Amino acid sequence: MFWQMFLQHGKRLLLVVLVCVSLPLLAAEFWELPKPPPPDEFGNLLINRTSGKSAVKPAVFSHWIHRRKFSCRICHSELEFGMKVNTTEITEAANQSGQFCGSSGCHDGKAAFGHKIDTCEKCHNGNLSAGKERFAELAKLPTAGFGNRIDWGKALNKGLSVPARHLTIKPVNEMAFKDILVLESEWTGTPPAVFPHRPHTWLLDCSNCHPDIFNIKKKTTQHFSMTANLQGEFCGVCHTTVAFPMADCKRCHPAMTN
Ligand code: HEC
Ligand code: HEC
Ligand code: HEC
Ligand code: HEC
Ligand code: HEC
Known part of the structure; x- marks a missing residue:
């Protein structure tokens, strides 16, 4: 047949x-x-447009740490981060004057750690898996087979x-x-x-x-x-x-x- x-x-x-x-x-x-990267590294980025040239380590950014609290549109529309790594002209001066990472309600030293000499390395550590230990905080969310293994x-x-x-x-x-x-x-x-x-x-x-x-x-x-x-x-x-x-x-x- x-x-x-x-x-x-x-x-x-x-x-x-x-x-x-x-x-x-x-x-x-x-x-x-x-x-596929490990689930706790999926969506993690090392931002290194200028860091390397400026003698600081690349800044780590984790999507799963941030997306729980903030929608994509906050960062990718309101704060104007580009949707491709290393395309945004982020400077430390801009951060410290309340733009990008340093925007009010973000890394302003109140809502989250700010830009002080003892906090530089929280971002500038060049470590793609920084923050890994916090992945357990997602354990209550529904699971999926791919990506972060979280059904967002x-x-x-x-x-x-x-x-x-x-x-x-x-x-x-x-x-x-x-x-x-x-x-x-x-x-x-x-x-x-x-x-x-x-x-x-x-x-x-x-x-x-x-x-x-x-x-x-x-x-x-x-x-x-x-x-x-x-x-x-x-x-x-x-x-x-x-x-x-x-x-x-x-x-x-x-x-x-x-
Ligand atoms: C909340 C995260 C964060 C903290 C905290 C932070 N930075 Fe940055 N910084 C960034 C990001 C993101 C960039 C853009 C990196 C790139 O494009 O390479 C950047 C860029 C830079 C640059 C390169 C561009 C420029 O403006 O010269 C230097 C130097 C720098 N930071 C120094 C520092 C120092 C010193 C501290 C501590 C006083 C610090 N940063 C704290 C996120 C942070
Ligand atoms: C994640 C991406 C995304 C976002 C955000 C988005 N759209 Fe779309 N939209 C699409 C795609 C994909 C199509 C199909 C495009 C095509 O067929 O060429 C579409 C099609 C449309 C169409 C045509 C509908 C049709 O029947 O062909 C309209 C109208 C539209 N979108 C309006 C909106 C409006 C209004 C918003 C904001 C409230 C929005 N979209 C947000 C991806 C998006
Ligand atoms: C707290 C801020 C923040 C939130 C929330 C956020 N992003 Fe991002 N995203 C960034 C930054 C910063 C970059 C790097 C931009 C750069 O280097 O120029 C980035 C980069 C990206 C990239 C490029 C990745 C790559 O490998 O090149 C994509 C795609 C993206 N984001 C999608 C999303 C989506 C979808 C969401 C919502 C689920 C989201 N982002 C939520 C800040 C955020
Ligand atoms: C994020 C959404 C998305 C995912 C995930 C996805 N696809 Fe697609 N796929 C599309 C879209 C959109 C098209 C174009 C419209 C269509 O053909 O239905 C497409 C088209 C296709 C086509 C038609 C041929 C082509 O290239 O246009 C095949 C075959 C296909 N997908 C297979 C797969 C397979 C196998 C997987 C898993 C490995 C997969 N897709 C995962 C969105 C997706
Ligand atoms: C600008 C970013 C962006 C683009 C472009 C985009 N998506 Fe998505 N999509 C998301 C985000 C964020 C979610 C929420 C789920 C997640 O993060 O895994 C989502 C969810 C979905 C879901 C819901 C699945 C579920 O189980 O809840 C489907 C289906 C989907 N996308 C299909 C598509 C297809 C097909 C296209 C292209 C035609 C597309 N998406 C383009 C960001 C995007």
Whole structure:
């Protein structure tokens, strides 16, 4: 029966069968998925645009330590940190005058440790796993198979980890954009990817995605591909380094079986 169908429909059927049954297995061969860091280092960065040249060690920044309390939009919209490491012109003078890390409500010496001679090394230690011992604080959050091994989406929905949405600049649109977009695949047999606006608009500003990453007017959809995603474009701007990574196929393609 299978072979009869196979002879009739040939390669196309084989592709459908392969794609449906074993995509996650094949994925590793199709696309080189990056080797995952330990869960307590996922989303950790060493910021070293100027540190090395200025005789201080690179500054460590951990997303999981910060995202519990602050939404992405606070840092990536209000405080204007770029979404690519070493792209922001952070200087110590700016920090100490209340911008970037030193913004009021942040490392201002009140809300969190400030910029004093005895605290320099808390940031400038060049250690990607600094703060590791605090990872146990996340133990109560729902788990996931990839990234930090924390299901941040569920944690948000269940009210277990609800970061502040703003420091001083309120989101323009308090009303969440609830559409779930279905992104159909051009590949036969690939279950479509879904894009729910809700978790994204809660955490991010519309301007974090539109128009730079996704141009609504020109409809970027037709250019989405896993190769582009894995190279850090489109969904991959976040879903490689900070939000659950590309290896977690099922969260974007719910009909897949990984
Ligand atoms: C809350 C974290 C934090 C603390 C505390 C901190 N820094 Fe920084 N600092 C940074 C970040 C982030 C950068 C940007 C690093 C880069 O791009 O290489 C930076 C940049 C620098 C630079 C290089 C750029 C420039 O402005 O010359 C120097 C030097 C520096 N810090 C010195 C210090 C000293 C000295 C202290 C303690 C008095 C200190 N920092 C405390 C986060 C911190
Ligand atoms: C407390 C501030 C803060 C919060 C909250 C925060 N970020 Fe970041 N993020 C940063 C900083 C600082 C950088 C480094 C910027 C630089 O070096 O120019 C960064 C870098 C990034 C990068 C680039 C990573 C890389 O490897 O190049 C991505 C993607 C990103 N953030 C996404 C997010 C997302 C998504 C969220 C919410 C879940 C988030 N961030 C929450 C401060 C923050
Ligand atoms: C962060 C979301 C996300 C994750 C995670 C994800 N995908 Fe995709 N994937 C997409 C989007 C968006 C597209 C483009 C629209 C579509 O084809 O549905 C896509 C397209 C595809 C396609 C069609 C071919 C192509 O390159 O356009 C295949 C096959 C695919 N994904 C397989 C996988 C596999 C296997 C995994 C896990 C290793 C995975 N995806 C993880 C979002 C994701
Ligand atoms: C995490 C990224 C992200 C954020 C944040 C985001 N969007 Fe989108 N938006 C998308 C993607 C992806 C699409 C689909 C783009 C495409 O098909 O080319 C989209 C599509 C749209 C569309 C077109 C809908 C359609 O049916 O084609 C509108 C309108 C839109 N977004 C409005 C908003 C508004 C308003 C906000 C803020 C409240 C927002 N978006 C925040 C990623 C985002
Ligand atoms: C600007 C950053 C950013 C971009 C771009 C982005 N996402 Fe997300 N996404 C997030 C964050 C943050 C979450 C919350 C969950 C987490 O951090 O793991 C999330 C959650 C999701 C969820 C909810 C999953 C769940 O189980 O709760 C889906 C599905 C998803 N993203 C798909 C996509 C797809 C598909 C694209 C591209 C079309 C995309 N995302 C682009 C940041 C982003």
